[in-house]
Amino acid sequence: MDDIAFSCPVPLPGDETIKLAHGGGGRATERLLNSIFRPALDGPELSRRHDGAHLDLNGPVAMTTDSHVVSPLVFPGGDIGSLAVNGTVNDLAMCGARPAFLSAAFILEEGLETALLARVVASMRAAALAAGVRVVTGDLKVVERGKADGLFITTTGVGTVVAPRAIGPQGVQPGDAVILSGDIGRHGIAIMAAREGLGFESGIESDCAPLSEPVLALLAAGVDVHCLRDLTRGGLAGGLVEIAETSGLSITIEEQVVAVSEPVAAACEVLGLDPFQVANEGRFLAFVPAAEAARAVDILRGYPVSAGAAIIGTVTAGVAGRVSSRGLIGGTRVLDMLSGEQLPRIC
Amino acid sequence: MKYRDEYRDPVAAARLAEAIAGVVARPWTIMEVCGGQTHAIVRYGIDQLLPPEVTLIHGPGCPVCVTPVDYIDKAIEIAGRPGTILCSFGDMLRVPGSASDLQSARAGGGDVRVVYSPLDALEIARRNPEREVVFFAVGFETTAPANAMAAFQARRTGIANFSLLVSHVLVPPAMIAILESPANRVQAFLAAGHVCTIMGFEEYEPLARRYRVPIVVTGFEPLDILEGVYLCVRQLEAGRAEVENQYARSVQRSGNAAAQAMMTDVFRVVRRRWRGIGEIAESGLGLAEAYRAYDAEERFGPVGQRDADDGECIAGLVLCGERKPPECPAFGTRCTPEHPLGVTMVSSEGACAAYYRYRGVASVAAE
Numbered sequence: 001m002d003d004i005a006f007s008c009p010v011p012l013p014g015d016e017t018i019k020l021a022h023g024g025g026g027r028a029t030e031r032l033l034n035s036i037f038r039p040a041l042d043g044p045e046l047s048r049r050h051d052g053a054h055l056d057l058n059g060p061v062a063m064t065t066d067s068h069v070v071s072p073l074v075f076p077g078g079d080i081g082s083l084a085v086n087g088t089v090n091d092l093a094m095c096g097a098r099p100a101f102l103s104a105a106f107i108l109e110e111g112l113e114t115a116l117l118a119r120v121v122a123s124m125r126a127a128a129l130a131a132g133v134r135v136v137t138g139d140l141k142v143v144e145r146g147k148a149d150g151l152f153i154t155t156t157g158v159g160t161v162v163a164p165r166a167i168g169p170q171g172v173q174p175g176d177a178v179i180l181s182g183d184i185g186r187h188g189i190a191i192m193a194a195r196e197g198l199g200f201e202s203g204i205e206s207d208c209a210p211l212s213e214p215v216l217a218l219l220a221a222g223v224d225v226h227c228l229r230d231l232t233r234g235g236l237a238g239g240l241v242e243i244a245e246t247s248g249l250s251i252t253i254e255e256q257v258v259a260v261s262e263p264v265a266a267a268c269e270v271l272g273l274d275p276f277q278v279a280n281e282g283r284f285l286a287f288v289p290a291a292e293a294a295r296a297v298d299i300l301r302g303y304p305v306s307a308g309a310a311i312i313g314t315v316t317a318g319v320a321g322r323v324s325s326r327g328l329i330g331g332t333r334v335l336d337m338l339s340g341e342q343l344p345r346i347c
Numbered sequence: 348m349k350y351r352d353e354y355r356d357p358v359a360a361a362r363l364a365e366a367i368a369g370v371v372a373r374p375w376t377i378m379e380v381c382g383g384q385t386h387a388i389v390r391y392g393i394d395q396l397l398p399p400e401v402t403l404i405h406g407p408g409c410p411v412c413v414t415p416v417d418y419i420d421k422a423i424e425i426a427g428r429p430g431t432i433l434c435s436f437g438d439m440l441r442v443p444g445s446a447s448d449l450q451s452a453r454a455g456g457g458d459v460r461v462v463y464s465p466l467d468a469l470e471i472a473r474r475n476p477e478r479e480v481v482f483f484a485v486g487f488e489t490t491a492p493a494n495a496m497a498a499f500q501a502r503r504t505g506i507a508n509f510s511l512l513v514s515h516v517l518v519p520p521a522m523i524a525i526l527e528s529p530a531n532r533v534q535a536f537l538a539a540g541h542v543c544t545i546m547g548f549e550e551y552e553p554l555a556r557r558y559r560v561p562i563v564v565t566g567f568e569p570l571d572i573l574e575g576v577y578l579c580v581r582q583l584e585a586g587r588a589e590v591e592n593q594y595a596r597s598v599q600r601s602g603n604a605a606a607q608a609m610m611t612d613v614f615r616v617v618r619r620r621w622r623g624i625g626e627i628a629e630s631g632l633g634l635a636e637a638y639r640a641y642d643a644e645e646r647f648g649p650v651g652q653r654d655a656d657d658g659e660c661i662a663g664l665v666l667c668g669e670r671k672p673p674e675c676p677a678f679g680t681r682c683t684p685e686h687p688l689g690v691t692m693v694s695s696e697g698a699c700a701a702y703y704r705y706r707g708v709a710s711v712a713a714e
Contacts, residue, residue, distance in 0.1 A: 269351065271463075272438075272695060322707065329360035329569045331392015334707030339684030 018112040023142025036118045037138070040125040045101075045136035053136035055101055057160055062097035064088060065156040073116065073150050075194040077186070077205030080153055081120035083281060085127035086210050087232070088157040093212040094228040094284065096163025096219060099131060103156045105139040109148040120151065131210035133157065162219050169246035171226040176315040177293035178251060179286040181214065181300055182207070182308035183259035184236050188279035189267045204263045209282035214303040218286065223296045227287040231280040237335040238277065239285055240323045250318030253335075255325045257312045276325075277338045287315065354568030355391075363573040364396040367580055371400045375583050376532045377576060378525070378668045380518060381539035382409030382696025383567050389701040391569045401576060404532065404668035405698040407521045408539050410486040411442050412666060412690040412697050413621040417651040418514045419444035422483050425512065425647050426457035432475065434468035435483040436490075437461045438694045443687060445653075465497035465511075472501070472509035481643045484511040489541045491515050491632055492606035495613035498634065498641050512643040512650075513633055516619055518542050519550055520630035526558045530669050535579040537565040537572065540594035545610075547602025551590045559588045566594040613638055622690060623663030660689030665698050672699040679703060 015035070021028040038046065045053040068084040085102065092099040104124065108117065128135055165171070186207040193204060211230060218225055231239045236258065244251045260275045268275045282305055288296045293311050300309035323335040379385055385405045388394055394403050407413055423444055426433035433449070440449045440461065453459040462468050465482050472480035484494040494511065501509040518539060525531055538551060543564045551562045561582035565575030575593045582589060592598055610632070619631025634642045644650055659677055664670040672678050672691070682688040684700055691697035
């Protein structure tokens with residue numbers, strides 16, 4: 001199939017919305033697979049039409065899985081399809097692995113517009129191509145109206161580990177530099193702006209993107225990467241606290257070095273949110289020895305997705321699990337994970 | 348960011364902190380009235396920049412903190428009725444009622460929606476004519492005009508399926524209650540800039556005179572607060588007790604006349620109970636007679652009148668500035684944002700939540 005010429009398939013007459021029959025495993029399922037899924041995602045593994053995929057991978061393998069639920073399904077800068085691919089690709093990258101194959105399991109709610117599904121699947125195709133991964137096996141279920149929120153996608157990914165030693169919180173050492181790959185808070189604010197009932201015009205797009213390229217570049221250049229963590233729901237604060245707690249170390253960051261774009265900062269001011277706790281889908285932290293930090297930042301800045309990389313802090317032996325932020329006016333504060341749901345304040 | 352960063356400038360902050368240290372000679376206790384100011388003080392570590400003579404204590408200006416339990420219970424009851432939609436500001440959702448909260452009501456099948464503006468709630472009512480839509484109208488003078496506008500627009504456009512559950516409170520009566528308390532330690536106030544943007548500050552002038560207490564209308568950025576503290580200390584050291592306006596870029600002496608007119612049209616001053624503090628005469632707003640038809644209590648029955656028992660929670664003392672959050676034995680142990688015993692641990696403007704979030708339990712305990 002010609003990658004460039006691909007366009008969303010037109011749903012067949014009578015198939016404008018998803019019905020329970022589409023998940024029944026019969027003709028209707030076959031029609032849906034043939035009209036939407038196979039044209040977009042087919043490859044050597046899927047085309048075998050077997051119960052699973054045979055894969056060739058050399059050396060140690062990393063594996064990860066993630067369920068994706070988001071409302072609205074389409075938002076500025078992405079949709080649940082690109083999110084489902086990039087989320088899993090990024091988790092593999094954070095293991096120091098080159099992402100290779102994905103599985104994708106879809107739960108559709110009866111009544112979902114078929115055209116929307118086609119758009120999401122097409123966006124998965126584009127994201128998979130961009131990240132250099134193939135969807136090799138999948139599943140499809142339809143549940144009654146009201147039993148799901150439109151569309152849920154679970155993706156599992158495998159990739160070949162290229163890091164010379166295990167990358168993870170246990171590898172973090174006192175003295176390590178903390179590198180942040182770019183400005184924060186875009187995804188969370190884009191979603192909130194798009195969500196019904198919280199209507200405000202922001203022009204902010206989600207940062208949803210694959211992170212494997214810059215990560216693989218760090219490893220290829222021989223940077224001694226101790227730990228990587230992609231920033232997702234819990235935002236920068238969540239990522240830092242998780243690493244500090246798991247490694248039993250302390251992290252101090254300089255608040256003024258953390259980039260927050262002006263629209264995101266403005267939206268956070270209005271909504272009473274802390275940008276440190278707002279979700280991201282295309283940013284990560286890298287913990288590297290201080291002596292290699294400047295070189296690592298230079299490498300990361302060579303890729304558009306991490307062009308805003310900067311050293312934001314250091315790891316110390318201090319109080320285990322403590323993350324402090326030196327503020328703009330000189331006072332320090334403790335960063336904590338978000339408690340429960342992020343709720344806008346009254347005034 | 349323009350219009351914001353200049354109020355967070357570290358050099359100017361250090362200069363103001365030096366100026367405060369330069370004028371202070373004796374120990375003084377200053378209360379910031381508004382929870383938004385408390386949040387900024389703890390968030391930016393402003394208190395860490397002050398000389399040891401100056402103590403900041405946190406005031407009652409957290410709207411969700413002072414909303415009585417009975418109103419939360421009523422909102423939960425309304426949310427649970429078939430065919431109703433309860434609309435609320437976001438940070439009311441986690442506030443504990445006597446047995447549950449609105450988040451749990453939503454999980455239990457109630458239609459609870461977060462809105463940013465009461466006019467969004469009115470729009471939901473317009474789009475769902477077959478359902479009863481109730482807006483949970485809480486807050487100080489800051490939110491009152493917009494909430495009044497929703498009632499006004501509902502009546503003007505004939506949207507009959509919309510009503511308000513009103514628990515509005517007013518700042519000056521609470522300041523008087525604090526000043527008249529035998530345990531009062533407050534010697535000066537940073538008045539709430541947003542409230543004064545609406546109301547102006549004429550009504551604070553008799554308070555300053557009668558109680559011999561400096562009142563400085565203050566904004567919410569770090570430099571605003573430092574300048575407010577500076578003006579308070581300067582007055583205290585000089586033996587003056589006046590109303591000063593630090594937040595002149597937003598506040599005029601007579602306030603916003605259009606907003607006040609809207610409030611006067613829709614609301615009337617009523618007695619109001621404050622959670623953790625008790626009943627204060629003429630300290631709240633309820634719907635005026637002409638808007639009775641839009642009162643959720645008329646449609647769904649009156650709110651209960653029990654006195655809330657928050658167990659070992661000392662939120663009332665925290666809200667009156669008589670205790671700081673770390674002085675509570677439950678702080679950070681039996682009471683956390685995940686399992687709050689009281690409301691001051693819930694709202695982002697609550698003093699306990701601010702300490703928990705920005706100071707951390709271990710460092711606070713070590714103070």
